[in-house]
Amino acid sequence: MAKGQIRKALSGFYYVQDGEHFIQCRGRGVFRNKGITPLVGDYVEYEVEGNNDGIITNILERQNELVRPPVANIDQAILVFSTKEPAFNTILLDRFLVVLESFQVHPIICLTKTDLLNDEEKQKIAKYRAEYEAIGYTMIETYKEDPNLLEKMAPLLKGKTTVLAGQSGVGKSSLLNTIMPSLALKTGIISEALGRGKHTTRHVELIELAGGLIADTPGFSSFDFDTIEKEELTQCFPELFSLSEGCKFRGCLHLKEPKCAVKLAVEDRTVEQYRYEHYLQFLQEITDRKPRY
Structure with a gap:
């Protein structure tokens, strides 16, 4: 089983780089049946068919997508x-x-x-x-x-x-x-x-x-927080996350909780006020999000 990385996807073909070679591959039908789409950047296993053609048989675990x-x-x-x-x-x-x-x-x-x-x-x-x-x-x-x-x-x-x-x-x-x-x-x-x-x-x-x-193409020009839970938001503000270990309560959301290290740092101006205000705004946005079923 050969391995490589998809470097380009176009018109249903995936161009897999394996060392110095590019192999033009199609995905297995089972991917489509399972709703799986190979992505550019995926590390894959493939089988060679013909001179420079192949079939992607497996997508290795992704770091992110x-x-x-x-x-x-x-x-x-x-x-x-x-x-x-x-x-x-x-x-x-x-x-x-x-x-x-x-x-x-x-x-x-x-x-x-x-x-x-x-x-x-x-x-x-x-x-x-x-x-x-x-x-x-x-x-x-x-x-x-x-x-x-x-x-x-x-x-x-x-x-x-x-x-x-x-x-x-x-x-x-x-x-x-x-x-x-x-x-x-x-x-x-x-x-x-x-x-x-x-x-x-x-x-x-x-x-x-x-x-x-x-x-070779610019990405997203807007973002939403659909995949972030309110308990995870602090981790996405590095300076708040490093302070949160000093909060009295585990899982502190830095709102009205007593002895909150983050709120104290905002008062002391060791955390920028606008960053904290953005945190509160994003937290509200996540809280108001319609539940997903």
Whole structure:
């Protein structure tokens, strides 16, 4: 039984890389009967049929899987967020960070359009950057057609499987085009009226870049908390989670419970007020969610 990784899926075919070779495979009929879809990024077992064709017989256990783009075994996501046009949005960023933490996908924050900032705006962004880096997040800054972009990103990409995600209209496709010019992805034009970009994604493929793999299509532009329970939310805020061991009650939700280490840290300003407020807002959203049966 041969093994490899699906690097591309197109029109019902899966292109499996096994060493130096690409094998064009179909999935077993039993996958369809069981509602299982092989995903780009899956490690699979396959049987060779003919010269360069095969049948995928087994999908090995996944580390994780994403819906948009449909890809498995992702190590990290580069979250592309604009510093201007649209303005930097911490609640949207925190929403993305929470969902990635829940999927155990490591986030890297990439701030774009930094060349458009005036001095006051630069100071504001520097403050936010310091706050997120203090939590433990990696941040990089870039601008359109930044000649040093790949150099900035290369150490982060090495040995990892990466997807891009982030706000609509912030330049995800442009960023991919800059680091992989051969892609020539169609870039969405921001609608001035809506402040949103047009949807321009395609099929997904993992491409080798800087010693790692990167999905050649930008991912999700919005997130919900359908898979997160309220008891798990604290784990998705690293600075709150590390403090929660000091709470008097196990399973403390950091609302009205006495002797809550998180609320104390907010009062002491060792935790940023806006991060705690976003936590409370997300907690309410999860609490108000209709039950699933």
